[in-house]
Amino acid sequence: xxxxxxxxxxxxxxxxxxxxxxxxxxxxxxxxxxxxxxxxxxxxxxxxxxxxxxxxxxxxxxxxxxxxxxxxxxxxxxxxxxxxxxxxxxxxxxxxxxxxxxxxxxxxxxxxxxxxxxxxxxxxxxxxxxxxxxxxxxxxxxxxxxxxxxxxxxxxxxxxxxxxxxxxxxxxxxxxxxxxxxxxxxxxxxxxxxxxxxxxxxxxxxxxxxxxxxxxxxxxxxxxxxxxxxxxxxxxxxxxxxxxxxxxxxxxxxxxxxx
Amino acid sequence: xxxxxxxxxxxxxxxxxxxxxxxxxxxxxxxxxxxxxxxxxxxxxxxxxxxxxxxxxxxxxxxxxxxxxxxxxxxxxxxxxxxxxxxxxxxxxxxxxxxxxxxxxxxxxxxxxxxxxxxxxxxxxxxxxxxxxxxxxxxxxxxxxxxxxxxxxxxxxxxxxxxxxxxxxxxxxxxxxxxxxxxxxxxxxxxxxxxxxxxxxxxxxxxxxxxxxxxxxxxxxxxxxxxxxxxxxxxxxxxxxxxxxxxxxxxxxxxxxxx
DNA sequence: ACCTGAACACCGTTCAAGT
DNA sequence: ACCTGAACACCGTTCAAGT
Numbered sequence: 298x299x300x301x302x303x304x305x306x307x308x309x310x311x312x313x314x315x316x317x318x319x320x321x322x323x324x325x326x327x328x329x330x331x332x333x334x335x336x337x338x339x340x341x342x343x344x345x346x347x348x349x350x351x352x353x354x355x356x357x358x359x360x361x362x363x364x365x366x367x368x369x370x371x372x373x374x375x376x377x378x379x380x381x382x383x384x385x386x387x388x389x390x391x392x393x394x395x396x397x398x399x400x401x402x403x404x405x406x407x408x409x410x411x412x413x414x415x416x417x418x419x420x421x422x423x424x425x426x427x428x429x430x431x432x433x434x435x436x437x438x439x440x441x442x443x444x445x446x447x448x449x450x451x452x453x454x455x456x457x458x459x460x461x462x463x464x465x466x467x468x469x470x471x472x473x474x475x476x477x478x479x480x481x482x483x484x485x486x487x488x489x490x491x492x493x494x495x496x497x498x499x500x501x502x503x504x505x506x507x508x509x510x511x512x513x514x515x516x517x518x519x520x521x522x523x524x525x526x527x528x529x530x531x532x533x534x535x536x537x538x539x540x541x542x543x544x545x546x547x548x549x550x551x552x553x554x555x556x
Numbered sequence: 557x558x559x560x561x562x563x564x565x566x567x568x569x570x571x572x573x574x575x576x577x578x579x580x581x582x583x584x585x586x587x588x589x590x591x592x593x594x595x596x597x598x599x600x601x602x603x604x605x606x607x608x609x610x611x612x613x614x615x616x617x618x619x620x621x622x623x624x625x626x627x628x629x630x631x632x633x634x635x636x637x638x639x640x641x642x643x644x645x646x647x648x649x650x651x652x653x654x655x656x657x658x659x660x661x662x663x664x665x666x667x668x669x670x671x672x673x674x675x676x677x678x679x680x681x682x683x684x685x686x687x688x689x690x691x692x693x694x695x696x697x698x699x700x701x702x703x704x705x706x707x708x709x710x711x712x713x714x715x716x717x718x719x720x721x722x723x724x725x726x727x728x729x730x731x732x733x734x735x736x737x738x739x740x741x742x743x744x745x746x747x748x749x750x751x752x753x754x755x756x757x758x759x760x761x762x763x764x765x766x767x768x769x770x771x772x773x774x775x776x777x778x779x780x781x782x783x784x785x786x787x788x789x790x791x792x793x794x795x796x797x798x799x800x801x802x803x804x805x806x807x808x809x810x811x812x813x814x815x
Numbered sequence: 816a817c818c819t820g821a822a823c824a825c826c827g828t829t830c831a832a833g834t
Numbered sequence: 835a836c837c838t839g840a841a842c843a844c845c846g847t848t849c850a851a852g853t
Contacts, residue, residue: 336836360827371827373837381827432734433741437765442773445783449775463782464794471795472727475691475734482692506696514701516708523722524704535723535810536730543802551794595817619846630846632818640846 337367339377343387347424350388355426355481360384385430386438392420392427393440398447406455407545410465411537413448414473418533421477425484428477436470444470457544460551465544472536480529500525596626598636602646606683609647614685614740619643644689645697651679651686652699657706665714666804669724670796672707673732677792680736684743687736695729703729716803719810724803731795739788759784 335341345366349358360381364371378384397416399409421428436442445466452462507514507521517524527535594600604625608617619640623630637643656675658668680687695701704725711721766773766780776783786794 359825361825370838370840372829372839375828376836433738435762437762442766442769442776446773446776449779449783453775459779459782460785461794463779463785464791465798466783467791468731468795468798471734471738472731475730475737478734479692479730503694503696507701510701514705516712517701517705520708520718520722523718524708524725526719526722532723532726535720535806536727538806538809539724539727539802540798541802542805543798543800546801546805547794547797550797618844620844629819629821631820631848634847635817 337369337373337377339387341367342374342377342384343391346384346388347391350424350426354484355429358426386434389427389431389434390438390440392424393436393438393444395420396440396444396447398443399451401450401454403454403456406451406457407541409451410448410455410469410541410544413451414469414537414540415533417444417470417473418477421473422480425481428474428481431470431474432478452544457548458552460553461544461548464551465540469537469540472540476529476533476536496528596628596632596636598646600626601633601636601643602650605643605647606650609683609685613743614688617685645693648686648690648693649697649699651683652695652697652703654679655699655703655706657702658710660709660713662713662715665710665716666800668710669707669714669728669800669803672710673728673796673799674792676703676729676732677736680732681739684740687733687740690729690733691737711803716807717811719812720803720807723810724799728799731799735788735792735795755787 342363346358346363349363349366353362360374361371363384364374367374374384378387396413399412402409421431434441436445448466448469449459449462452465453459457465504521504525507517507524510518512518601622605617605622608622608625612621619633620630622643623633626633633643637646655672658671661668680690693700695704707725707728708718708721711724712718716724763780763784766776766783769777771777
């Protein structure tokens with residue numbers, strides 16, 4: 298046995314790099330035979346999936362490429378994970394667990410809600426492809442429940458009705474997820490992935506199209522500047538502004554006492 | 557020539573059914589040789605794609621299955637359509653064109669906006685898979701511009717600031733698209749496609765999970781009923797309620813005069 | 816000009832067989 | 835118990851060759 302017996306040590310070795318074979322050992326001992334591949338675990342698979350996603354994008358992470366990165370065959374993964382859907386769930390859960398949730402402050406509930414939504418977007422941005430995997434996934438795992446609990450706590454502290462607060466968990470995560478998904482599509486779209494494509498040039502192009510549009514669409518034509526204004530962040534700030542202000546406005550309509 | 561020469565007639569023949577070969581002719585004439593396949597056109601391809609999507613769901617429409625439905629090989633499609641992305645754009649554009657847009661009534665602008673969003677959701681529901689194809693697509697074609705124009709018209713008539721109205725086009729279609737996409741995932745998920753899976757049983761299951769959750773998530777536990785309450789329509793009504801009320805609330809913040 | 820067959824480089828998943 | 839090779843039934847796209 299060349300690899301350390303302690304599983305935690307094996308884990309560390311793995312995390313240092315994907316295909317580390319260690320031909321020469323630190324102590325100078327020569328390996329009498331090829332180092333045995335570390336055993337597969339769900340953790341290692343999820344780790345590798347997240348690493349691959351970051352490198353090549355969600356769409357290019359397949360069970361096969363993932364297996365390749367783990368130096369094994371695709372069939373081996375199925376001993377630890379039921380299928381790709383379940384793997385996606387595990388990845389999302391891992392990421393959601395990283396979400397930081399503030400202690401509810403009744404005076405600042407609207408700002409706190411916006412902060413949480415900003416944090417979610419940031420998490421998605423740090424893990425490109427996660428948003429796509431998250432779309433249409435029931436948050437039954439710990440991560441989703443924890444996020445829902447944090448949002449509920451803030452909204453309830455602010456005096457939002459329970460029903461409105463509950464549905465806002467849905468609405469908020471749907472919005473942020475969709476926005477992040479859209480962004481990853483932009484990033485994935487052709488052009489060297491990594492180099493963030495030229496937004497200004499694209500907006501310019503789009504605005505020209507809108508301005509040149511026939512008289513059938515007079516408002517698009519007149520407000521082409523507004524329609525193409527703002528980068529992702531500005532549009533996101535508008536979005537959460539509308540969402541939170543809207544929540545405050547309609548909250549009482551969803552109180553059982555006052556139908 | 558057995559098929560009618562008029563292209564419109566050919567189109568009708570196609571639309572009547574996919575692989576109609578007509579071995580015996582209405583007039584009793586016997587076909588001296590196999591009826592020549594009608595020529596491919598972009599219209600026929602888009603028609604077939606929409607028909608297939610309705611039958612088997614977006615995820616199961618491939619260039620290959622589409623070609624099969626058109627009784628040809630996959631390579632043939634590429635003479636009329638650059639790739640699958642372009643085909644998706646064409647499908648979305650066709651569908652968006654069906655959107656009914658009301659004459660703006662300044663008194664009813666909030667209701668009118670909700671109505672338009674409801675119509676968009678209905679269109680997506682009638683064309684399962686369309687939402688998925690629409691996500692992350694720049695609306696540069698006529699359909700998207702027309703929809704944006706209609707929404708701008710209503711909001712501006714209601715006194716919404718141009719910048720808020722413009723960004724609301726984005727926000728609204730993103731929300732409805734994401735919601736519809738989520739729904740199609742539910743529908744596509746295993747179980748006989750077509751038979752809408754048992755929501756009540758699923759919600760019941762989810763609520764039990766939430767109630768049994770440990771003390772780490774007290775709010776989820778306490779408000780499990782609210783978190784699982786409502787079907788898709790009720791949640792959607794809450795969503796557009798928040799969106800439109802929020803738009804009304806923040807509109808003035810986005811006026812250039814009053815920063 | 817339009818269509819085709821065949822090929823290229825991929826997928827997710829299963830399953831009998833190995834250790 | 836865990837892993838593997840090989841296979842099944844698919845993908846999107848290209849391209850030389852046909853009509």
